[in-house]
Amino acid sequence: MTTDTVSSPPPRRGGRWIEHWAPEDPKFWANIGRKVATRNLWFSIFVEHVGFSVWTLWSVFVLFMGPEYHIDTAGKFFLVSTPTLVGSILRVPYTFGVARFGGRNFTVISGLLLLIPTVAAAFVLHPGTSYTTFMVVAALAGFGGGNFASSMTNINTLFPDGRKGLALGLNAGGGNLGVAVAQLIGLLIIGVSGVTQPRLLLAVYIPLIVIVSICAALFMDNLATVRNDTGAAKEAVTDPQTAIMSFLYIGTFGSFIGYSFAFGLVLQNEFHRTPLQAAAVTFIGPLLGSLIRPLGGWLSDRIGGTRVTFWNFLLMGMATLVCIAASGSSSLALFTLGFIGLFVFSGIGNGSTYKMIPAIFRAKALAEIDAGADSEAAMLRARRIGGAAIGIISAVGALGGLLINLAFRQSFAVAKSGVPAFYGFLAFYVVCAAVTYAVYLRKAKAAEGAPAGAPAAYVGV
Template sequence: MTAPSTAPAPSSRGGRWIEHWDPENEAFWNETGEKTARRNLLFSVLSEHIGFSIWTMWSVLVLFMGPEYGLTPADKFLLTSMVTLVGAVVRIPYTFAVALFGGRNWTIISAGLLLVPTAAAFAVMKPGTSFSTFLLVGLLAGIGGGNFASSMTNINAFFPLRKKGWALGLNAGGGNIGVPVIQLVALAIIGASGGPRVLLGIYIPLIVVSAVLAALFMDNLASVKNDTGAAKDAAKDAHTWIMAFLYVGTFGSFIGYSFAFGQVLTNQFGRTPLQAAYLTFIGPLLGSLIRPVGGRLADRYGGAKITLWNYVGMAAATAVLIGASVQKSLPLFVSVFVVLFVLSGLGNGSTYKMIPGIFQAKAVAEGLEGEEAAAYGRRLSGASMGLIGAVGALGGVGINMAFRQSFLSYGSGTGAFVAFLAFYGACFVVTWAVYLRRPAGQVHANTAPSETKPQLSYAEV
């Protein structure tokens, strides 16, 4: 019997479309699939990296905006909240754009769209501009947050289940690192007495480069169809919304703290913009770098287990932050905030690994096997990622609004941290109750040998 071809089948429609893609086939994967997937991963990371930088550029720009801009701390928190909100909402259409246009094609388009908010910010960034204008231009920057959703959906289709934790973690971590990179660039510019337009001018050509490289080196997968049925099925599945809730605790924390950290340092601890910039990049940098580690640990030990204990760590760190905030201890506050960033990044990797595992477990429990089960898992996990990513990013809005209210009510961020501590406790309970508590049906599994239908268990996802 002749073995099937392991080469990705070219498409008659051109435009770098691949018609045949079967990453679960080890021969296909080892011979040609892995090389193609890694190449697409590399340039996906680059484009998503630039997208994150543009999305979070207002966390840096507000540090440039001194008294001459006429904005209060509450104005700045509102501005960054609205940027985060748009980034969350656009993740939903960006998820399905991959199936409509193709992963490569949409990467080119979404990268090019980043020129709009960057050029607009370059035009208006000066004293005398109204707050409503800054708010409108900030809303445009939110489209950078959508790149994450389309990038993750695209890369999810390229890799086999056994590699998804590592691949998705690397893709997301490489994108997340756009946050500390733009903060580091801003630090250098502030240190050299440069203005915000210098920062924006640096990123405009980088956007063009990322779009060109995506056009030259990425591929579209014809197997990723625009399946509106998958979107509806994912939206109806309770696990989509449970995972969205858990992702609020991990990614929502990461992006929310990334926007807010510098403002907390300037408003609560009296740091200058330059002093704040020296500190703000450390947490996002380490949180981004560790995200693939979270995915790798989830591949090995199960995403639910890593996520559960990660929430224990986040709650403990938040409790210490409350004490540091009350005592006004800057060294302790910054140190523990960095730890919280690291844990949020670790949890980002483990929660995203859980998503394909959950839907794969459902497929097996319904009696599906082999490629049929894998296709079911890919279909629903890919469709659910946009919803989960969007709701998760809304956590960043909540964090910035909580800080805004806390500073208005108490003059510090302590009240917000108390709310975050309670939320992490709720995330711990949900993770344990849904994904690690032993299902009652399994108690009798060993005493009913005639029962052949697989038991639904998520303990290893």
């Protein structure tokens, strides 16, 4: 790259489009890239944060739904599962949205779409509304779940490979915090006004949606280099690495979002907590899991996402055993400790798995370069496919949240306890650890011991 490409601002063609973007070029990154990428990151976090809050609103609303709503425990678990399912499905088209409309443009669109579920909820959230209506409006909250895929895909294109772990961790962690913040606001409303004013939560978020959408329009950018790149998503779908990482992401993010939606209901039904008592604890797990997610990305930048992910799944298994033991002994304190451990470790795992995704495709590009492929073309293809894979993996991973809530629903319906569901989760984490070791960690160790000049494998993943 010539000097003039890094000494002047990237060309624009109007509408906040950036024509030239080379984050892997040290001069470009130091002179231009870092500032632009960081600015986009912060406003992306704001919109994604509100999106997660909207996605999780129904996990708060069910705490307000007393006997006058005539919805039993199974119905409430199914109600909070609905936004999870819809949000998971929407993550696929949202991934295409960045390539079709541009990162900044689609962030604005996805932000304004959050007005649909919130305004609809304001009209129906009262006793006497039919369960079917609640289900339809809860499904609309899935718009908040789709935001994550487009946001992460966009941020992935802005940062160089060596900084993706922390950047994606901050973006996702800031977004995940929306879960805890919505639950904390719900706690404050219950504490001050009781369980009769759920719509006060909407009075907070409807204006906030407008504010963050306007900020995205004013301060974010589109990258022309990723527009109309929907072909990358087709390549990502057929790549076996996408399927494997989707499976692992079910174990990390699926756990985080599933437990976030279910924690309050589990406390109410396993330990007979009141709505206020449940709400007083519910937000702690998502809060810690969100705050620690960037640590997972930061650790992965330094010691490798594969190592962090492998040990993390083992720790999630241990936390699950604590929950099982606590349920058997009816120890609320021990159960809360184990459940919070699940949130913390799922947060770390979210950061580490997202670091692995671009690193895997970069390793494949290095292998192609070793085999004689053009260096610039191979690395560009890796960024394209890696970005598309992030959206697809996030969609599949979010389905884990649906599975967790359905598992709890069935467990309480049959055994009047969440213990059978926890045993299923434990088995899954063990399988995830085994897959991580067999597919990535073992190969990485072998590659590290290979002679100089050997083809690149999964070193640094």
